[in-house]
Amino acid sequence: MSGNQDLTTLLRARTPLLVIESAEEGRVIESFRHAIAQSLRPLFTWSITDGLRRIDMDDDGEHAVPDATMTLTSIKQRTEAGVFLLLDFQPYLRYPMTLRLLREIVLRQAAAEHTLVLVGSKIELPDDLTALATPFQMALPDAQAMAALVREEAFAYSRENSGRRVEVDADAARTIVRNLAGLTHADARRIVRKLIYADGALGPADIPGLAQAKFELLDRENLLHFEYETARFADVAGLARLKRWIQQREPAFVGRKQTVRLDPPKGILLLGVQGCGKSLAAKAVAGGFGVPLLRLDIGTLYNKYHGETERNLRAALKNAEMLSPCVLWLDEIEKALATEGSDDGVSRRVLGYLLTWMAERKGKVFLVATANDVSALPAELLRKGRFDEIFFVDLPGPEARAEVLRIHLTKRELNAADFDLDMIVAASDGFSGAEIEQLVVAALYAAAAEDRPLDTWHLLDEAKLTRPLSVMMADRVSALREWARERTVPAD
Numbered sequence: 001m002s003g004n005q006d007l008t009t010l011l012r013a014r015t016p017l018l019v020i021e022s023a024e025e026g027r028v029i030e031s032f033r034h035a036i037a038q039s040l041r042p043l044f045t046w047s048i049t050d051g052l053r054r055i056d057m058d059d060d061g062e063h064a065v066p067d068a069t070m071t072l073t074s075i076k077q078r079t080e081a082g083v084f085l086l087l088d089f090q091p092y093l094r095y096p097m098t099l100r101l102l103r104e105i106v107l108r109q110a111a112a113e114h115t116l117v118l119v120g121s122k123i124e125l126p127d128d129l130t131a132l133a134t135p136f137q138m139a140l141p142d143a144q145a146m147a148a149l150v151r152e153e154a155f156a157y158s159r160e161n162s163g164r165r166v167e168v169d170a171d172a173a174r175t176i177v178r179n180l181a182g183l184t185h186a187d188a189r190r191i192v193r194k195l196i197y198a199d200g201a202l203g204p205a206d207i208p209g210l211a212q213a214k215f216e217l218l219d220r221e222n223l224l225h226f227e228y229e230t231a232r233f234a235d236v237a238g239l240a241r242l243k244r245w246i247q248q249r250e251p252a253f254v255g256r257k258q259t260v261r262l263d264p265p266k267g268i269l270l271l272g273v274q275g276c277g278k279s280l281a282a283k284a285v286a287g288g289f290g291v292p293l294l295r296l297d298i299g300t301l302y303n304k305y306h307g308e309t310e311r312n313l314r315a316a317l318k319n320a321e322m323l324s325p326c327v328l329w330l331d332e333i334e335k336a337l338a339t340e341g342s343d344d345g346v347s348r349r350v351l352g353y354l355l356t357w358m359a360e361r362k363g364k365v366f367l368v369a370t371a372n373d374v375s376a377l378p379a380e381l382l383r384k385g386r387f388d389e390i391f392f393v394d395l396p397g398p399e400a401r402a403e404v405l406r407i408h409l410t411k412r413e414l415n416a417a418d419f420d421l422d423m424i425v426a427a428s429d430g431f432s433g434a435e436i437e438q439l440v441v442a443a444l445y446a447a448a449a450e451d452r453p454l455d456t457w458h459l460l461d462e463a464k465l466t467r468p469l470s471v472m473m474a475d476r477v478s479a480l481r482e483w484a485r486e487r488t489v490p491a492d
């Protein structure tokens with residue numbers, strides 16, 4: 001359960017034991033102060049430092065000593081039913097006497113209908129108590145509360161800086177408020193303060209920093225990778241159709257106002273020959289949408305957390321939703337989802353969960369799955385409607401090869417016009433983008449060894465020495481192309 005309304009209901013119902021996992025103790029206490037007004041019961045807090053204190057009215061100064069057992073005994077003896085917030089009580093849950101007293105109070109073996117509330121960042125109950133406890137989740141702040149929090153922080157900055165006003169870009173501020181969703185008050189406040197105090201302004205330049213800070217807060221278990229480097233489409237040679245597809249969908253994905261209502265795009269599968277730019281394209285999709293890129297390596301989830309794959313997948317996808325709008329990249333999806341083999345049905349359950357999530361996800365999470373080996377991909381994943389489109393990323397044709405050369409020469413501060421690109425393009429037939437890049441890298445070493453500037457001949461010599469994958473694994477590549485012809489759309 002969550003929300004202040006629900007809390008009032010739980011107190012009215014005289015729920016005997018509530019468990020609240022939250023690091024925001026102050027907010028929990030405040031919520032109870034509000035909720036208690038209608039329940040007509042006295043409200044107490046207990047902590048090891050202050051003992052038991054009444055907080056809904058002036059304290060009577062009659063504090064029980066901080067000892068946990070004595071406190072519970074005194075609660076048990078009270079005839080007037082009260083609500084008791086036990087702060088950081090976890091360490092005492094290992095003592096038999098404490099547990100017995102808790103159970104007696106909760107089971108109303110005492111006369112009064114008390115409500116005990118365990119509050120702490122992490123609370124693990126013994127089985128006996130779990131059955132008697134009601135977990136309660138504090139409501140996260142809504143957009144209105146986030147906007148108020150941003151205003152408060154801007155005001156605080158101004159007060160501390162001799163009245164200097166924070167420069168606020170209205171559009172960026174709206175995006176910031178939207179992107180704070182999913183954070184607690186304390187975390188959101190920390191981030192906003194950092195953004196404001198960095199330069200006394202809130203503007204578009206703060207949005208990537210916000211995504212990164214939010215990622216660091218949410219993905220504490222390192223289930224996802226935040227890809228700091230997203231590519232620009234200009235860094236990717238070829239793939240014209242894929243680029244056009246993304247550009248057409250960008251307004252609908254980011255939610256820009258349009259005359260016609262378009263369904264937001266959900267995701268694509270990039271299948272293709274190794275080294276032809278699938279990973280690069282995934283990065284460029286995030287760059288094209290102007291949102292962060294998160295990579296989920298399902299294969300690592302299996303190895304890293306043996307026996308907890310499904311729980312972690314669920315947590316990773318939830319984190320991605322909290323970080324939306326974003327692109328979620330599932331790399332080498334076939335390795336994780338191959339349902340043949342003996343892993344006790346884990347991959348089948350993982351696939352099932354992923355398919356359900358794809359169909360029902362709420363946040364703006366655009367999925368980019370990449371795969372090399374179609375034979376290992378489960379048929380369910382390829383069924384119509386799962387992805388918006390399945391693109392095939394083939395070996396680059398002559399024009400795309402020239403572009404790959406231009407991109408990688410320019411990256412190394414060389415002028416592509418100084419080279420005979422036509423000759424190199426002809427000599428690199430069947431090369432992948434990665435192999436062409438390697439050509440440039442190796443030729444540069446050869447030129448450096450001769451102490452001469454790089455020229456066309458260095459590149460041609462290296463091309464002669466290269467045996468591309470498409471030759472070494474000709475059968476596999478042609479089988480993949482054959483398969484793709486009928487079932488996919490060419491990315492170029």
Ligand SMILES: Nc1ncnc2c1ncn2[C@@H]1O[C@H](COP(=O)(O)OP(=O)(O)OP(=O)(O)O)[C@@H](O)[C@H]1O
Pocket residue numbers: 235236237238272273274275276277278279280281370372404407432433434435437
């Ligand atoms: N179309 C391209 N344009 C520019 N560079 C490219 C292109 N294709 C590949 N490259 C270069 O090759 C590198 C490796 O390519 P990338 O990892 O994107 O291929 P991939 O298809 O994902 O390969 P794999 O299936 O092995 O993961 C890229 O980082 C980039 O430098």
